[in-house]
Amino acid sequence: MITISRTHYDLLLSTCPCDVFRHYGVDKMHGLNLKDCMAHENTSNSSYICGWANHIPHQGKYSLSDRMFIFINLTRCNTKVDLICNLYHELMHWSINHFGENLEMEEEMITAAEQETRELYDLLKYLI
Numbered sequence: 001m002i003t004i005s006r007t008h009y010d011l012l013l014s015t016c017p018c019d020v021f022r023h024y025g026v027d028k029m030h031g032l033n034l035k036d037c038m039a040h041e042n043t044s045n046s047s048y049i050c051g052w053a054n055h056i057p058h059q060g061k062y063s064l065s066d067r068m069f070i071f072i073n074l075t076r077c078n079t080k081v082d083l084i085c086n087l088y089h090e091l092m093h094w095s096i097n098h099f100g101e102n103l104e105m106e107e108e109m110i111t112a113a114e115q116e117t118r119e120l121y122d123l124l125k126y127l128i
Contacts, residue, residue, distance in 0.1 A: 004123070009068040009094055010056065011120065013127070015075045017042060017049035029057040042075055050076045051086045053093035064100055074127060083124060088117045 002013040002025055010021055021027065028034065028060065032049065052071040055062045065070035070090045075080040077083040091113040098106040 006116075007072055008098060009053075012069055012071040013074055013124070014071075015042075015073070017052075017071070017073045019045055020049065020052065020069070020071045024057050028055050028101055030035060030054045042073070044075055044078050047073055047076055049073055051090040053090040053097075064097055066106075068094055068097060070094055077127070080121075080125060083127070084117060084121055091116045091120075 001019045002011075003023070004011040012023060014020070018037045019027070021037065032052075037048040040046075040093060042048070049071065050073050053068060055066040056069050058066070064066055067114075070087075072083075072090065074085055092109070092113075094116075095109040095113040101111050
């Protein structure tokens with residue numbers, strides 16, 4: 001697993017989606033679980049998790065201000081376009097949370113996700 005700590009979230013990259021559970025030492029989180037992940041075939045066209053944006057697991061209630069993770073399953077990134085689209089998709093989830101789910105900030109949300117995608121792509125394009 002490749003882990004990159006960003007200002008507002010942690011980026012996790014792996015070819016195995018089960019690594020996200022192992023990384024945090026949990027069997028389940030946010031409605032998904034390690035057992036089902038391990039049972040699902042992970043191929044370039046299908047997987048239990050292609051990408052995932054959510055709060056880093058902890059005890060107690062979650063709030064919008066909790067630190068998040070962005071996970072990208074590199075097995076599903078068959079092309080550079082796949083990488084860009086998967087990053088942008090998950091970063092939109094992060095951005096909505098980052099702006100407090102305030103849809104009046106829609107343009108700012110989209111711009112923030114786009115900017116993060118551009119910065120990350122420059123760091124990650126060598127992976128494909």
